Amino acid sequence: GNSVTQMEGxxxxxxxxxxxxxxxxxxTGYPSLFWYVQYPGEGLQLLLxxxxxxxxGSNKGFEAxxxxxxxxxxxxxxxxxxxxxxxxxxxxxxxxxxxxxxGKGTTLSVSS
Amino acid sequence: SAVISQxxxxxxxxxxxxxxxxxxxxxxxxxxxxxxxxxxxxLTLIATANQGSEATYESGFVIDKFPISRPNLTFSTLxxxxxxxxxxxxxxxxxxxxxxxxxxxxxxxxxTVV
Numbered sequence: 601g602n603s604v605t606q607m608e609g610x611x612x613x614x615x616x617x618x619x620x621x622x623x624x625x626x627x628t629g630y631p632s633l634f635w636y637v638q639y640p641g642e643g644l645q646l647l648l649x650x651x652x653x654x655x656x657g658s659n660k661g662f663e664a665x666x667x668x669x670x671x672x673x674x675x676x677x678x679x680x681x682x683x684x685x686x687x688x689x690x691x692x693x694x695x696x697x698x699x700x701x702x703g704k705g706t707t708l709s710v711s712s
Numbered sequence: 713s714a715v716i717s718q719x720x721x722x723x724x725x726x727x728x729x730x731x732x733x734x735x736x737x738x739x740x741x742x743x744x745x746x747x748x749x750x751x752x753x754x755l756t757l758i759a760t761a762n763q764g765s766e767a768t769y770e771s772g773f774v775i776d777k778f779p780i781s782r783p784n785l786t787f788s789t790l791x792x793x794x795x796x797x798x799x800x801x802x803x804x805x806x807x808x809x810x811x812x813x814x815x816x817x818x819x820x821x822x823x824t825v826v
Contacts, residue, residue: 643819704754
């Protein structure tokens with residue numbers, strides 16, 4: 601079946617540190633891959649996405665590259681800010697008309 | 713894109729009672745979904761709300777506990793019935809637009825059962 605595995609948190613970093621949150625997936629065919637972010641007290645927001653192999657999604661300084669050979673979609677940011685503190689969810693969508701499948705979420709805490 | 717209004721945003725309910733959560737979308741959408749996010753956990757799909765027919769429930773979720781209505785292409789409700797403290801969660805409505813390219817979420821309903 602389809603599934604998403606992402607690194608356990610919490611991840612605690614100092615401001616301006618480099619961030620990597622690992623995400624790997626299991627799916628048949630060619631899923632679309634997403635990172636969603638949930639800031640404290642807010643709803644889920646799409647952060648970035650990639651719909652085919654080797655695509656790079658980017659937004660707000662975050663990047664993730666769709667790697668089919670390693671079935672991965674790791675989230676990276678070169679210099680995190682306190683305002684990046686949130687829960688990050690990796691997700692996949694494999695078939696039109698079906699719901700997203702989410703990883704467990706990774707809590708990021710950035711201190712100044 | 714799609715803007716989703718979900719109500720109520722939070723509620724505290726007595727065990728044994730029921731709560732109905734509303735989800736209103738600003739445009740017609742084919743697919744609407746209901747998720748549960750238990751404290752510290754990821755999102756778990758409860759069901760797909762189908763317009764004009766019964767909802768499709770995921771394993772572990774049943775219609776008697778989580779009845780869903782979908783009277784038209786812009787609105788759905790989820791009822792959490794005969795609540796117990798284990799039902800304390802965030803419940804989220806979601807829609808997909810343009811196939812798999814993006815899913816949009818409501819702000820969620822934070823339910824506490826006492």
